[in-house]
Amino acid sequence: MNIQILKLLSKDARMSAKELSVITGLTEEEVETEIKDMTKEGLIRACKAVIDWEKLDDGYVSALVDLKVTPKPGYGFEDVAKKVARYKEVESVYLLSGVSDLCVIVKCRNFQEVSRFVSKELAVMEGITSTKTQFVMRRYKELDVALDVESNDERGVVSSC
Amino acid sequence: MLNYESVLNNRITEIQPSGIRKFFDIAATMEDVISLGVGEPDFETPWKIRNAAIMSLEGGKTSYTSNRGLAPLREEISAYLRRKYSLSYEPKSEILVTVGGSEAIDAAVRSVVNDGDEVIIPQPSYVCYVPMVLMAGGVPVIIRNKAENDFKLTAAELREKITPKTKAIILPYPSNPTGAIMEKADYEEIEKLISGTDIILISDEIYSELTFNGKHHVSPASVGNLRERTIVINGFSKAFSMTGWRLGYVCAPKEIIAQITKLHQYSIMCAPTTSQYAAITALRDCDMDVEAMIEEYDMRRKLMVYGFNEIGLECREPEGAFYVFPSIQSTGMTSEEFCEKLLEEERVALVPGTAFGECGEGYVRASYCYSTDHIKTAIERTGNFLKNL
Incomplete structure (x- = not known):
């Protein structure tokens, strides 16, 4: 390593x-x-580019969906988390401390697809007792990369200092 | 019509403007130039620092500060210098906050140099030392740092230049433009040479945060008994990416600081208040930001040294600052010719070594204050230029 x-x-x-x-x-x-x-060893999982999809008309919409989950005896939240993670629409799944139990980032082509996915797949899944869907309106920073600033080098061309 | 030649101050009119100004002017007007020519960080000032400045403005902190600088800032500087470089300076009487390192150098020189005093200046080095010594009425005495000594200043070279008139030695390390650093043993040799004399050391340590290969910056003031004769100059521009904030400081025994304070008080009053508040946060809360910048510089440094050697320009691995100083002697051109042609043909801007003294001939300075993609493109184009010679 x-x-x-x-x-x-x-x-x-x-x-x-x-x-x-x-x-x-x-x-x-x-x-x-x-x-x-x-x-x-599974330390490096993938190598992907950070893309500013908002620059495209046919980009993606994302939503943060907070889930409340009834833990299953012997499995806790694992069972539900793993099931949720299997969906293609799901970009990330995190176990949280606090009010919600799982936070799921859902990525689809449009708002309708997200709502359909949440209501038809997540809300009805065994063990999930409630969902709270928050749409992403705008991205400012992703994976350490600021998305809303253009680099603008105002320094001169040459200097001796 | 006034005869300006007769009304102006001779000491100033006799100072020659920098010889490579012409090259700088051409480069500045050209478009689509890919430059490795700038000596300031490409990072924005860390947000925490900018925010501290904004908060100070919101809180109405807009008046003058004490001449010597905000007391809490001087205390932070004192703690920082102790923590980083094992230096010990009393915040009340031995530290003065200045308008950048430049003011500090100027005031330090003026506080010790009398008419006719000799000041030893190693070159290649930053351009301000010679004019500042001249303006103070001193006589600059140049030492040529040599590539075979990794551009360090050696006691042997110093011995040849010291005369009864020697008042001070400028120590510009880590070095712009060579990237050379000085280590404890180097200063111990110098101490042996000058102990018992009255020679003052003016140590410009503005690049002190930027040392690599596991080497840590050594201030001469932390070596042996050199503290009593050393004026330490440092600042926020390079370490915290704060060039535009114009904030530096000078530390020395209180007898010297008392004199520098007079110069500062009558010509400057105090360093910018907003910058001073920001600097407190820089010293207190920004270790992580600085570490991240240094890590990035280190990566670029290695890629750049490799890149220049790969295209056939011999380039030593510098251990400090953010410059590499490759040799262009294999091309048979002068530094200026090389830079002019490279700019003309490949639109790459480097700085001729002669900008930093005659002994910079045969070298060019490249700064790695640029993204790795930018650096790679510039080196690639320089490689094309060499192939077509």
Whole structure:
């Protein structure tokens, strides 16, 4: 396991083995082996781009759905959480402390699809006692990336300081 | 019509404007230039710091502060210097908050230099030291830092330049533009050489947060008995990405600070109040922000050193600041020719080494205050330029 590689990839997953080797001081082969091993161990799960879907007309709509769940004897919340996670419409599932038990991020093509999914699939699922759906109106920051600011370098071209 | 030549101050009129101004002017007007030429962080000031400034304005903190700076800020500076560099300065009498490191350097020089005093300045280095010494009536004495010494200042080089007229030595480390740092042993050698003299050390440590390869910044004031003769200069611009806030500080024994305070009090009054409030938060609550920036710089530094070597420009691995200083001697061009042609043909802006003193000839300065994509493109284009020579 190599934390430095993980940190670098979490910032920019496009980094090549060559670049990672320059930064970490390992050989390219060592970097590749580390990445392969960490993928096999399930530490690295996927590498995806952060996309500002709002820039597109036919992007996605998302909703945060808070669920209250009756824990199943012997399984707690696991059973419901895992079932919810199986749906293609579900982007993330988290177990929460506080008023709600699970928070589910649902991603669909439009509002109707989200409401249909929540009412037909989640609300009626055994163990789920209530749902509270909150639509995402606008995204400002996602996975450490600010979405509403354009980079604007106001520094000069050259300076001696 | 007034004869301006006769009315203006000779000491100022005799100072030559920077020789590479022409190159800077061309670069500034060109469009679609990809630059590695800027010596200031690309990060915005961490939000916590900006917010502290806003809160201070909302709270109506808009008056002058004490000449020496807000007392809580001086206390934080004192604690920070102790924590980071094992320095010990009394907030009430040994620390003064200034308008950037620049004012601090100027005031430090003026507080010790009498007419005709010699001030030793290692080069290549930041451009302000020579004019500031001249304006104070001093005589700059240049030492050429050498690549084979990793651009450090050595006691042997110093020995050759010290005369009975030597008043002070400027120590600009970590170095802009070479990225050189000085270590404890380097300063111990210098201490052996100057102990028993009255020579003052003016240590410009503005890049102190930016050291790499597990090396930590060493202030000469923390070495042996050098504290009594050292004026430490530091600030917020580089470490906290606060260049536009214009905030620095100077620390020295109280006898020296008392004199610097007079210069500051009569020419400046006090450093900007809003910036001072922001700086308290910078020192108190921003270790994590600084660490993240340093991690990012370190990554870029390694990619850049590798990149320049890969395209055939020999580049040592600098251990401080945010610059690399590759050699362009293999091209047979002068630094200025190289930079002008590179700008013209590939639209890449680098700074000629000669901007930092004649001994910068044969080198160029590249800053890594840019995103990795930007750096990669600039190096790629520089590589194309070299192929077509």
